Amino acid sequence: xxxxxxxxxxxxxxxxxxxxxxxxxxxxxxxxxxxxxxxxxxxxxxxxxxxxxxxxxxxxxxxxxxxxxxxxxxxxx
Amino acid sequence: xxxxxxxxxxxxxxxxxxxxxxxxxxxxxxxxxxxxxxxxxxxxxxxxxxxxxxxxxxxxxxxxxxxxxxxxxxxxxxxxxxxxxxxxxxxxxxxxxxxxxxxxxxxxxxxxxxxxxxxxxxxxxxxxxxxxxxxxxxxxxxxxxxxxxxxxxxxxxxxxxxxxxxxxxxxxxxxxxxxxxxxxxxxxxxxxxxxxxxxxxxxxxxxxxxxxxxxxxxxxxx
Numbered sequence: 001x002x003x004x005x006x007x008x009x010x011x012x013x014x015x016x017x018x019x020x021x022x023x024x025x026x027x028x029x030x031x032x033x034x035x036x037x038x039x040x041x042x043x044x045x046x047x048x049x050x051x052x053x054x055x056x057x058x059x060x061x062x063x064x065x066x067x068x069x070x071x072x073x074x075x076x077x
Numbered sequence: 078x079x080x081x082x083x084x085x086x087x088x089x090x091x092x093x094x095x096x097x098x099x100x101x102x103x104x105x106x107x108x109x110x111x112x113x114x115x116x117x118x119x120x121x122x123x124x125x126x127x128x129x130x131x132x133x134x135x136x137x138x139x140x141x142x143x144x145x146x147x148x149x150x151x152x153x154x155x156x157x158x159x160x161x162x163x164x165x166x167x168x169x170x171x172x173x174x175x176x177x178x179x180x181x182x183x184x185x186x187x188x189x190x191x192x193x194x195x196x197x198x199x200x201x202x203x204x205x206x207x208x209x210x211x212x213x214x215x216x217x218x219x220x221x222x223x224x225x226x227x228x229x230x231x232x233x234x235x236x237x238x239x240x241x242x243x244x245x246x247x248x249x250x251x252x253x254x255x256x257x258x259x260x261x262x263x264x265x266x267x268x269x270x271x272x273x274x275x276x277x278x279x280x281x282x283x284x285x286x287x288x289x290x291x292x293x294x295x296x297x298x299x
Contacts (some may be wrong), residue, residue, distance in 0.1 A: 009180075013180065013225055014180065014225070014250065016180075016181045016182065016183050016184070016185045016223075016250070017181060017185060019185075020185050035180060039287075060141075061132070061142075062134070062138065062142060065135055065138065065171065065178055067170070067173075067176075067177065067225075067227075068178040068180060068225055072249040076258065
């Protein structure tokens with residue numbers, strides 16, 4: 001099984017990289033972007049028997065800093 | 078004062094920290110991150126600057142899971158003193174020993190320069206030899222020094238006089254110009270600027286010396 005963990009900055013947390021990307025897109029002539037948020041994707045190849053609850057614990061303890069970040073876990077067989 | 082300086086793979090201010098502590102009279106032991114115990118009788122644990130674990134995942138995140146950080150947590154829970162500078166501050170927030178988080182500088186650039194800080198409180202073992210309102214020149218060097226905390230947390234820091242230092246001219250976007258914060262019991266200080274780089278006349282800056290002397294005085298009897 002595979003878990004794809006998507007980590008994003010929470011709303012309201014300044015994202016300087018997102019702002020830089022937005023600025024670059026604007027400079028390239030892409031006018032249709034109102035906002036950019038950059039996050040990260042972490043893919044876990046899970047050993048048989050690993051539970052979603054364990055993946056959630058991994059997110060809470062290490063993969064995301066829940067002070068500033070939120071996360072989403074997508075499990076695929 | 079007995080001090081332990083933690084050393085992670087990628088720490089690079091650990092020896093500077095030891096030099097500054099020793100100059101203030103401390104007995105210093107360096108402690109590798111895989112150690113599962115602190116030296117006996119340690120009063121202060123210093124978490125130095127650098128790029129622990131290459132800043133992978135988030136600055137300080139992997140160091141915060143090191144075996145020695147469990148001991149750091151226990152030391153703090155016993156009422157022990159701790160000082161985190163730069164990456165050390167990031168480690169202290171990642172362990173949740175200090176509130177808030179440090180994100181990328183608003184400019185997205187690495188900043189390396191000497192800045193003027195305003196000492197906001199003399200009510201701590203770290204700042205007793207300063208006076209509130211003092212201006213001190215301290216170098217900083219970081220890419221993720223932009224302090225963030227939620228509104229309730231910020232209100233608590235202000236109400237409890239726990240902002241130790243503010244930037245005179247905020248270089249990194251930090252909320253409320255915060256450069257350093259104290260724990261609720263005022264025994265843990267985290268700060269982005271490097272007082273250990275301003276503690277020897279040979280380096281041209283000495284405004285950081287008082288921090289180490291304050292600690293040595295407070296902990297001499299501890």
